[in-house]
Amino acid sequence: MTSLAKDGTPASPLVEVKDLKVHFPIKKGVIFDKVIGHVKAVDGVDLxxxxxxxxxxxxxxxxxxxxxxxxxxxxxxPTGGSVEFDGQELTKxxxxxxxxxxxxxxxxxxxxxxxxxxxxxxxxxxxxxxxxxxxxxxxxxxxxxxxxxxxxxxxxxxxxxxxxxxxxxxxxxxxxxxxxxxxxxxxxxxxxxxxxxxxxxxxxxxxxxxxxxxxxxxxxxxxxxxxxxxxxxxDVVGVMYLGALVEEAPSDDIYAAPLHPYTRALMSAVPVPDPDVEDQRERILLAGDLPSPANPPKGCRFHTRCPWAQPTRCADERPVLRQITVEGLETGSDHRVACHWAEDIATGKLRPHEVKAELVHQEAETPTEVAPPSEPTSII
Amino acid sequence: MALLEVKDLSVVFARKGEREVRAVDGVSFDVDAGEVVxxxxxxxxxxxVTSLAIMGLLPKRGVRVSGQATFDGMNLLQTDERTLRDIRGRDVAxxxxxxxxxxNPVVPIGLQVTEVLTRHRGMKGEAAKKEAAHLLERVGIPDPTRRLKEYPHQLSGGMRQRALIAMAVACAPRLLIADEPTTALDVTIQAQILELLKDLVRDSGTALLMITHDLGVVAGMCKSINVLYAGRRVESAPRRVLFAQRHHPYTVGLLGSIPRLDAPKGEKLRPITGSVRDVLPWAEGCAFAPRCFNRVDRCVDGPPELVWTAAQHGYRCVNPVMEAETAK
The missing domain is CATH 3.40.50.300 (P-loop containing nucleotide triphosphate hydrolases)
Incomplete structure (x- = not known):
């Protein structure tokens, strides 16, 4: 990242997170615990x-x-990945x-x-x-x-x-x-x-x-x-959805030019205390609820609720954070988005379509147990 | 005459051996059919407490309620419990x-919805079930027949709130009171629920009393807005009038405290100093005076009166903010 500190000199990163993963085991069984799956709370985050x-x-x-x-x-x-703090690897x-x-x-x-x-x-x-x-x-x-x-x-x-x-x-x-x-x-x-x-x-x-x-x-x-x-x-905002970053941008850009469909929906849902703004803006209403992180959708995790979802790529290929270039749209080098179709959505080539709310199964028939995150014993 | 007319409503919590607390102090407002207040x-x-008092849901012991809450010509505060039970859920939800x-965590959603239908609309068995499924579908719950058999813990937060709304609108009430209906929900779910409430008001002409701390929520949907502070109404106006010009320093401060999504970066927030604990009893002067940036000596001379302008804009302040955006 090439951001500048407030006085204009390049700021060296204090924290570098690479491909961080935190998976909580889902256990089942009365006497012997058997791990039957994982809740992927954080699944590959770089920041x-x-x-x-x-x-x-x-x-x-x-x-x-x-x-x-x-x-x-x-x-x-963490289950995997690295966290570097001021040059020191914390996970090891x-x-x-x-x-x-x-x-x-x-x-x-x-x-x-x-x-x-x-x-x-x-x-x-x-x-x-x-x-x-x-x-x-x-x-x-x-x-x-x-x-x-x-x-x-x-x-x-x-x-x-x-x-x-x-x-x-x-x-x-x-x-x-x-x-x-x-x-x-x-x-x-x-x-x-x-x-x-x-x-x-x-x-x-x-x-x-x-x-x-x-x-x-x-x-x-x-x-x-x-x-x-x-x-x-x-200064920089990262938007997360189901364990991964979907967009990262300087805080001015994220409002001026949100690129990911989820960011757009989130942005349009935040109420603004101004009647003129409220009456004019267009709301992107998302259908349904967040899918279970124990069984996240394949491909792009947002595709089940995305009004811009396409028949190809979205359902089977997981997008990575990348920089995009769109004509007529100022996007800085530190604006990154994880969407296959970000360019076409930004130019308006793709139009949003209706999404039917899908049932989110809460799996109540099979009582399962999710290992709780460990308590902070001491943070000093 | 408005559908609901609240006049001089006061609620005093008085427990033996303890100081009396005046939670609501002479609050008046109207709600008309098909409008959101x-x-x-x-x-x-x-x-x-205002909403609970209107519904008659406050405990009888240790609470003194005075004033009037007239719903369709009937003063709810004077109505006996038996009649109230017929009104609650049917006319007012x-x-x-x-x-x-x-x-109820141990009762399936379906039974909780049909209970309302049985009690107020005399529906039974299959007919009630069918209607319940229809109601759930109307509030946007997918696969309603399956959901009817499920318990509250099996539903997500947004679904639960939808189920609750389905129960509230089961008898097509004429007045709906929503007490912070979206505070516990995520923003995208909040947008869904608010849209649903707006549709209900538009389609069925229900009057909606919206209680919230979020000025953003009221900016988008309320016809008129009442701002309360320490139990009294300090400012009241139609929403466009209010957002164009706030007169009471509290409202000015409240709006200056909210980070706006569309504000330019680097703009400082202008918070209100002190906390809600720093209040003056209304009898001695303006309760907001200890925290007010526009305070003058007259503020503590006695209780300020609500002053009304031509544009139906009322404010309870002796030294109001007059020019637009002058908050320090």
Whole structure:
């Protein structure tokens, strides 16, 4: 990728993900577990995040975006592929080394209340990570660092002795951000950082994340289902569908010229708070639901719901991310799309057609068990 | 006369030994047949309590409801439970936010839909089943006869919400109350459900009261919009009037907080400072004053009144935003 940092110099990637795969086994059996299949939550994702920039990952529930974020931090062990962080291969790192590496890559969770220990006060929450990584010589020094972090996220000093339940939702999310920030990380993975918050509080937290990035030169991977939020905060947006990226583009291009049919549908579905825009725009309504990731459609995974699906190639050949050139359409070198027919769709040569909703089988007759993603035992 | 006229509705939660909470404080609005009216606000502003009070679904103990909610000439707040049971589901139906918790998990979908038909339309056996399948098909559920035998957990979130809508429209209600009907759903599914609701209103002339926190949703479908804050209506206007010119600083702030998909990159959000907890009791002044960017001394002199302009635009503010886009 040839993106430039904010000052114009080429930004070297901080994170390089190559062909990342996370498959969860589906088990069956009473005494002896037998693996009868796999849920391919993430199935071959390549992405790179330049230093000091924000990569936004967007997709609907079940598309594997959270699993991707967790696998990147090695909180869920990847099944295959590689994750390179600042030149170091994480998937092959010894557990001890990985633990100390975690200081440099932190996570912010969706629900601030359930990700904070209700019996720890704020000071204890913030100091725990410092102690675990041996940052700061003594208690006094650590307290100083904690106090600075509190200022940075806009919490008052008296918050130190309070417990999470004493704060409002927005303040709790600030505590979550402070916990990630106090260790001085390079990368922050934010998984739905604002979706549990009220609209007016959302904006406060988004602005805070942006300010912190400017001050501390942080690199973000922001995972969210809300395309408007992701586009606002990110430099590059990646759209995921059923475990794979279908389109990746700078955030301006993704709105100006969405190339993948799924991105178009997603874009047209997001409500805009403006009656004039709402009345005029054309909605691409997708039929039916997301197919099961345990048994994804062959070929292009979107072809079962795609209004532009063609009789050839779509059903039997899996498209890869590629750059396209279309006359009269500005597409940058970092705009990539995984669609066989992207050119013809962009020029309007192919027209959308009606799609009948297909039944999505939930397989309730055969009770199966999906191994849950491993819990984050420790992210510090 | 409008189909539903809510006048001066107040709900007070009063539990022994605890401070009284005035969740809804003198809210009035009308909903006419075939029109969509929006109630917008953040959590805790009283929008859901309003809908529960209209439906008579609030507990009797520890709750004081006053005012009027006149549906087709009958004050629902004064109606006895027996009559209400006939009205609920037949004339007035409701769709809730979380379809999984509003469906019975141990009863097949089919039985839950036919229950409404049996209770209100006296249908039985095969006829009821056939009608239920027809209803599911109408809301866009593929293979409805098979779905009738399935349980809620076997359906996806979007399907569950469709099933719930099918139950709500089973008796062709004249008023439909949708309380955050799409908040738990993905955007593409949300678009499907909103389109379905719009079709219902257009085809059957049902009045729809849309309760949501999402200004984007109301911009696309509501005829008029009421913005609630701390239990009172702070702004009310037809949607085009409201989006052309917001007068109340809260509405201005709310709109400035939303990242817009079509906004140019790099435009800063303008959030409202503080949180919903920083409220002033309405009796002392404007509840929004502690968070307001347009605050003046008069704000805390007493409760502000709703002021109406010629364009049916009402706002409860002594120092309103007057020029377009002047929010700081």
């Amino acid at each position: 790179s995040i330049p230093r000091g920039r924000t990569y936004g990952l967007v997709g609907e529930s079940g598309c594997g975006k959270s699993t991707l974020g967790r696998a990147l931090l090695q909180l869920t062990p 790192l010894a557990p001890g080394k990985l633990r100390s590496m975690r200081r440099r890559m932190q996570m912010i969770f969706q629900d601030p209340l359930s990700s904070l220990d209700p019996r720890q006060n704020v000071e204890s929450i913030l100091i725990e990570g410092l102690a675990a990584h041996g940052i700061g010589a003594d208690r006094g020094e650590r307290r100083k660092k904690v106090a600075e972090t509190l200022d940075a996220v806009g919490l008052p000093r008296w918050a130190l002795s309070r417990y999470p339940h004493e704060f409002s939702g927005g303040q709790r999310q600030r505590i979550g951000i402070a916990r990630a920030l106090v260790l001085g990380p390079d990368l922050i993975v934010a998984d739905e950082p604002v979706s549990a918050l009220d609209v007016s509080i959302q904006a406060q937290v988004i602005n805070l994340l942006e300010e912190l990035q400017d001050q501390l030169n942080l690199t973000y991977l922001v995972i969210a289902h809300d395309l408007a939020v992701v586009r606002h905060i990110s | 929006g109630l917008v606000g953040e959590s805790g502003c009283g929008k859901s 409701m769709i809730f936010q979380d379809p999984l918790s509003s469906l």
